[in-house]
Amino acid sequence: MKLTVLGAARTVTGSMHLIEHQGHKLLIDCGTFQGKRDESYFINLHFPFDPSEIDAMILSHAHIDHSGNIPNLVKQGFKGKIYTTDASEDLADIMLRDSGHIQESDIKYVNKKRRKKGERALEPIYTQKDAIEAMPFFQKVWYQQKFEPIPGVTAQLVDAGHILGSAAVILDYRDDQGQPKRLWFSGDIGRHDVPILRDPVLPTGAETLVMECTYGDKPHESMDDAYDEFIDAVKRTVRRGGKIIVPAFAIGRTQNLTYFLSQAMDEGLIPEIPVVVDSPLAVSASILYRKHTECFDDETWQYIAEHRMQGLDFHNVIYTRSVDESKALNEWNEPMIIISASGMAEAGRILHHLKNNIEDGRNTILIISWQAPDTLGRRLADRERKVRIFGDEYYRKAEVVTIGGLSAHAGQTGLVEYALSSKDTLKRIILFHGEPEKAQALIDKLAEHPELPLPVYAEKGQQFDL
DSSP states (O other): OEEEEEESSSSSSOOEEEEEETTEEEEEEEOOOOSSHHHHHHHHHSOSSOGGGOOEEEOSOOOHHHHTTHHHHHHTTOOSEEEEOHHHHHHHHHHHHHHHHHHHHHHHHHHHHHHHTTOOOOOOSOOHHHHHHHGGGEEEOOTTOOEEEETTEEEEEEEOOSSTTOEEEEEEEEOTTSOEEEEEEOOSOOOTTOSSBOOOOOOOSOSEEEEEOTTTTSOOOOHHHHHHHHHHHHHHHHHHTOOEEEEOOTTTHHHHHHHHHHHHHHTTSSOOOOEEEEOHHHHHHHHHHHHOGGGBOHHHHHHHHHHTOSTTOOTTEEEEOSHHHHHHGGGOOSOOEEEESOTTSSSSTHHHHHHHHTTOTTOEEEEOSOOOTTSHHHHHHTTOSEEEETTEEEEOOSEEEEOOSOOSSOOHHHHHHHHHTTTTTOOEEEEESSOHHHHHHHHHHHTTOTTSOOOEEOOTTOEEEO
16 A cells, blocks of 8 residues: 655645555545635646545545645546545535535635736636535535545544544455454544533554644643633623634634533623524534534533533523624614634635724724735734734724633643554654644654654655655
8 A cells, every 4th residue: 555645734724645555536625725825826736636436535634735626626537435424524515515606705805906907817626516516526424434535545523523434444454475454544633521512532543643743842731721711701792892703714613612611601601692603604613513413422412401502502502594694783883792614714705794893992802713924814913003904904902812721622731642543553653734843842742762763854755665
């Protein structure tokens, strides 16, 4: 078996891995690369292989950096099955259609500028229609269900605990000498203390572990401590009569926040103020979270039973879809919490909420996730006094609070535990989905365990004979 790392190599975006075995080709993930506009467009448009030669694909989870280029894969000739969990298929459906819409809108903006320069117009990498046409290729499988994506390889998906439906991928096969081997692909590894979802399944019996290292440089703060910081910020803002504006990713982070806030209000930790989820994609995702109760952990089931809820229908959460509903929030003068996409404040309705609230000193902007360089979210996290939104300059008077312990990715401690769980059989560890300094810190930490092989930090295009 041969593995080629084609994406999320020495970065955290565009996850894509090619497996070749006995003349057949299997793709694990097909994510969108995110970076500078021209570079991203070229990388996402052109695959480093012929899509028509890929026999099958396995999708670990629905986040765009793992699923986002699937419509383009199908558009360029892929005809096989895309294996994933039931929940991931449902999430991919809404996310890929949303991605297609964004690409259509973005290309219109780009082409306006290109026309002014006399340059030829570009086509979107894919459209909403392309996203819809990709969905019949999806094949649902249950956690722990064995299936054969390509001849000679038996696969299973096990719970990764990252977002709804997320999975690690197990591939069992025989080498050239007929010896049984196991490749364990982590996908994005969740945490043990994240609300709603079950904990990640730890690797067993793996010779090769392909593992993400997004937060390989340090342990996470306790999630309880992070929520205490959140509660303090909410109470402080309510006393001022202000609003709390939260840029949040539509899948996972938004649902965890609404769960936590509802609990905090039930326990009297914060006042009962409106919590508004203002993102059509987040609203659709929240509906799917309520649908896929098979992914819930025991604590969530207990909470549902005690409060006699249908799924996760929290009494204090308001979901808005229409533009008019979103605009109306600007007229509300009482304290409230607005959770809106995007998580790095680069697009979507969050920009309007920031524009309308950033110059009011009563308000708070809560940054709850890592912010990429050169994004508005990073400039806010760095507490810059002047920022541009929609091309206009705003003087920030709102308080900015950054909370680092709410990530849905495992921190360094969780990653070390993940690797050690298969220490008796591991022959190699391949790191992906992490920036260089994060990866090196994890390599140094894993090197403290002589029972583990020294990890390799994969380069893009690097091949491994397994």
